[in-house]
Amino acid sequence: MEIRFPFHSSLTQQNDFVHAGAITSILDSACGYAALSVVPEGHDVLSVEFKVNFLAPAVGEEFCARSQVKRAGKTLIVCAADAFACKNGEEKLVATMLATIMALQPNR
Amino acid sequence: MEIRFPFHSSLTQQNDFVHAGAITSILDSACGYAALSVVPEGHDVLSVEFKVNFLAPAVGEEFCARSQVKRAGKTLIVCAADAFACKNGEEKLVATMLATIMALQPNR
Amino acid sequence: MEIRFPFHSSLTQQNDFVHAGAITSILDSACGYAALSVVPEGHDVLSVEFKVNFLAPAVGEEFCARSQVKRAGKTLIVCAADAFACKNGEEKLVATMLATIMALQPNR
Amino acid sequence: MEIRFPFHSSLTQQNDFVHAGAITSILDSACGYAALSVVPEGHDVLSVEFKVNFLAPAVGEEFCARSQVKRAGKTLIVCAADAFACKNGEEKLVATMLATIMALQPNR
Numbered sequence: 001m002e003i004r005f006p007f008h009s010s011l012t013q014q015n016d017f018v019h020a021g022a023i024t025s026i027l028d029s030a031c032g033y034a035a036l037s038v039v040p041e042g043h044d045v046l047s048v049e050f051k052v053n054f055l056a057p058a059v060g061e062e063f064c065a066r067s068q069v070k071r072a073g074k075t076l077i078v079c080a081a082d083a084f085a086c087k088n089g090e091e092k093l094v095a096t097m098l099a100t101i102m103a104l105q106p107n108r
Numbered sequence: 109m110e111i112r113f114p115f116h117s118s119l120t121q122q123n124d125f126v127h128a129g130a131i132t133s134i135l136d137s138a139c140g141y142a143a144l145s146v147v148p149e150g151h152d153v154l155s156v157e158f159k160v161n162f163l164a165p166a167v168g169e170e171f172c173a174r175s176q177v178k179r180a181g182k183t184l185i186v187c188a189a190d191a192f193a194c195k196n197g198e199e200k201l202v203a204t205m206l207a208t209i210m211a212l213q214p215n216r
Numbered sequence: 217m218e219i220r221f222p223f224h225s226s227l228t229q230q231n232d233f234v235h236a237g238a239i240t241s242i243l244d245s246a247c248g249y250a251a252l253s254v255v256p257e258g259h260d261v262l263s264v265e266f267k268v269n270f271l272a273p274a275v276g277e278e279f280c281a282r283s284q285v286k287r288a289g290k291t292l293i294v295c296a297a298d299a300f301a302c303k304n305g306e307e308k309l310v311a312t313m314l315a316t317i318m319a320l321q322p323n324r
Numbered sequence: 325m326e327i328r329f330p331f332h333s334s335l336t337q338q339n340d341f342v343h344a345g346a347i348t349s350i351l352d353s354a355c356g357y358a359a360l361s362v363v364p365e366g367h368d369v370l371s372v373e374f375k376v377n378f379l380a381p382a383v384g385e386e387f388c389a390r391s392q393v394k395r396a397g398k399t400l401i402v403c404a405a406d407a408f409a410c411k412n413g414e415e416k417l418v419a420t421m422l423a424t425i426m427a428l429q430p431n432r
Contacts, residue, residue: 020136020155025129047128048292049316051159051267051375051422053402055395070420071379075291076264076318078377078420080404096394096402098375098422100265100316102292156400157424159267159314159375161294163287178312179271183399184372184426186269186312188296204286204294206267206314208373208424210400236371237349244344263344267375 001034004064018058020095023083027052027097030065031079035101038072042106045077050099058094060085070098077101109142112172126166128203131191135160135205138173139187143209146180150214153185158207166202168193178206185209217250220280234274236311239299243268243313246281247295251317254288258322264292266315274310276301286314293317325358328388342382344419347407351376351421354389355403359425362396366430372400374423382418384409394422401425 003026011022028047035045067081083095111134119130136155143153175189191203219242227238244263251261283297299311327350335346352371359369391405407419 019133021129021133024132025127028128047162049159049161049265049294051157053157053394053422053424054155055402070377071417078265078379080420080422093395096404096422098377098404098420100377157373157402161286161314161316163294178269179309186271186373188312188314201287204296204314206269206296206312208269235349236352237345240348241343241345263378265375265377267373269373270371 001030001037001067002064003030003033004062007061007063018063020054023054023058023063023095024052026063026065027081027083027095028099030067030081031097031099031101034067034069034079034081035077035103038069038077039103044104044106046102046104048076048100048102050097052095052097054095056092056094058085060087060092062086075103077103109138109145109175110172111138111141112170114170115168126171128162131162131166131171131203132160134171134173135189135191135203136207138175138189139205139207139209142175142177142187142189143185143211146177146185147211152212152214154210154212156184156208156210158205160203160205162203164200164202166193168195168200170194183211185211217246217253217283218280219246219249220278222278223276234279236270239270239274239279239311240268242279242281243297243299243311244315246283246297247313247315247317250283250285250295250297251293251319254285254293255319260320260322261293262318262320264316264318266313268311268313270311272308272310274301276303276308278302291319293319325354325361325391326388327354327357328386331385331387342387344378347378347382347387347419348376350387350389351405351407351419352423354391354405355421355423355425358391358393358403358405359401359427362393362401363427368428368430369401370426370428372424372426374421376419376421378419380416380418382409384411384416386410399427401427
């Protein structure tokens with residue numbers, strides 16, 4: 001699963017890096033979509049918890065997150081995701097997430 | 109340390125709850141300010157990593173986060189924070205964070 | 217919920233501090249017992265995941281962990297716990313955990 | 325970096341699975357050795373914090389953990405590790421860790 005978004009000045013913090021909250025959101029979304037790919041049709045997913053390590057300043061023209069399912073249980077799905085900043089055609093790892101996601105049956 | 113923000117429809121996700129990213133950001137900010145209160149004057153702080161557990165849907169008129177310093181080291185500060193949704197004058201715990209923050213010397 | 221254990225040389229690592237694994241185990245147990253106190257009778261509990269921050273060297277004659285339930289859901293229970301080293305009658309916070317625990321029905 | 329240890333009955337919990345504490349310890353060690361491989365000679369390493377997700381019961385004749393360095397900073401090293409149970413020649417992923425480790429200069 002891969003998600004991309006372009007740089008926008010509204011996403012920056014005081015040092016002109018993209019804000020940790022925006023990087024966290026793209027990682028969370030990438031994990032959520034990865035989880036959705038392994039639950040039965042019609043099920044929804046919900047983030048139970050996640051941990052993020054911030055590895056480098058998020059500087060670039062574009063950002064992407066790539067996720068994988070580490071384990072798909074009936075109730076809980078564990079996903080990992082990496083976020084990259086793309087600058088001048090080169091990717092740099094800027095953050096990494098390990099997340100626990102819950103599968104929700106339809107019409108609860 | 110306490111931070112507050114009012115409900116705004118731009119912060120909601122598909123179920124009209126306030127988005128996990130917004131809750132994470134307020135928790136991160138509350139931890140950052142708590143850390144700032146224990147570093148030497150002129151130092152800045154940077155989130156190394158955090159973990160968030162989402163405990164209940166974030167529904168309310170106002171949201172607040174309260175943080176505490178668990179340990180203030182020379183280089184690393186560990187903080188915990190709770191986020192609450194306020195609805196009809198009652199507070200409900202909606203998320204909790206445990207974070208590691210780095211103290212940065214001025215003029216690096 | 218509080219758990220205690222005495223210092224024993226078999227639990228130390230290369231610096232004569234009590235090993236992170238032993239501190240993690242006492243925190244995990246304290247969270248597990250806290251979770252057990254809120255699930256229906258006959259249910260068992262299982263650690264889904266935990267995060268631990270190590271705050272100070274674990275040096276002392278006795279160690280204890282104190283836990284609390286942050287949220288008791290039907291399926292998932294979120295607990296926090298602090299571990300303390302006791303030396304000469306004084307307690308020092310040495311580690312803190314935030315954990316997600318699953319309730320398991322009997323006779324699965 | 326890979327670490328292995330054989331099954332031993334002293335490491336089991338009430339269900340005859342290898343205890344979460346033992347799995348955590350092997351993951352922590354694997355991350356620590358990975359971090360040691362990227363710090364200057366003579367430096368030591370110390371676990372600042374880690375998060376572990378438990379993915380499957382740890383049942384097998386042998387257990388191993390494989391780690392990688394996600395980012396090697398001057399002060400902090402971030403590592404990820406997976407733990408596997410080996411049974412009848414097949415490996416199964418049983419847990420995964422994301423850890424922050426500090427580099428310590430010699431003769432502090």
